[in-house]
Amino acid sequence: MTPASQLPIEARTWLDDVERRTAPLPDDDRRELLAGLAEHLAESLDGGAAPAEVLARLGSPRDIADQAFQQHHQQNGVDLRARYFNAKRVTQYVAAALALAAALAIALLPSYIQVSTTSDGQESITSGTVLEVVGIWFLLVLAIPLILAALPLSATGRAWQPLSIVSAVLLSIFALVGSLSIGWYFVPATIAAIVAVFLPRHPRTHYRRGA
């Protein structure tokens, strides 16, 4: 039995690619698949074939992963291929929607009151929406949590989880730092973003093998 670590680098990279793409499969199926492929590689290379040629004849990791999902579907009736929309993605859209609602509420609701004292001791009260009172530049501040919440929406593959974490952490900081003023409006969006971090990227199903 040749351990996979003894294979040349291109073969190992290729196998890692297959492993990554078949992550949603049950562990034993994936292990058996990779073992079969590793053995095929070891046997071919022992016979003196060039790695590039062996890998070309094996085909692309993508095709093999596709085939693996098809086989799983045939056997179990469940399609495990990665989908753009799942619980994680939906939750992140909810976070973005909540951030948008918060931003609109702050910008458009006439709820901001600014009290200032003039030089001759008179109190002056200005009220209106935040934008009217503070200035239109405040839209830039409101855009920050929106951008943070939208950050993970376009990500697929490896970047998705890191972006999800960055989004949740920065939103939390924004909500905290601004907690004396507008920050707490964005708490619902922050909570949704944090929940999304803990949801799985792809469906994982575990079966008990039938007799």
Add this chain to the structure above:
Amino acid sequence: MDAPEERILTNLRKGVLEFCVLAYLQAGRTYGLDLARRLETDRLIASEGTLYPLLARLRSAGMVETEWVESDAGRPRKYYTLTNLGAEYLDAFRSAWAPLRDTVDRTVRRPS
């Protein structure tokens, strides 16, 4: 090969490939590389790697077993063998296939 023919071929193979694999194994236990090469030569699979998801499924379904066998080549080889369950499944396919094949042949034959 034209695109529609390729698509049709892919779909037809889906139904029969596992039985061809089981039949190969019934003729004698084989190791992965040998099986993959023969199937690819017979154009039953598009690329050698696509055999292995099928073998994994057949194994988990109990149709196929694996064993390590010492060979003169020096390194032990992983051999695939047909189980009794696999042989039964293959027989069931044979019963279904022959009449279906004849019917389809008759049906799609070009009118002369």
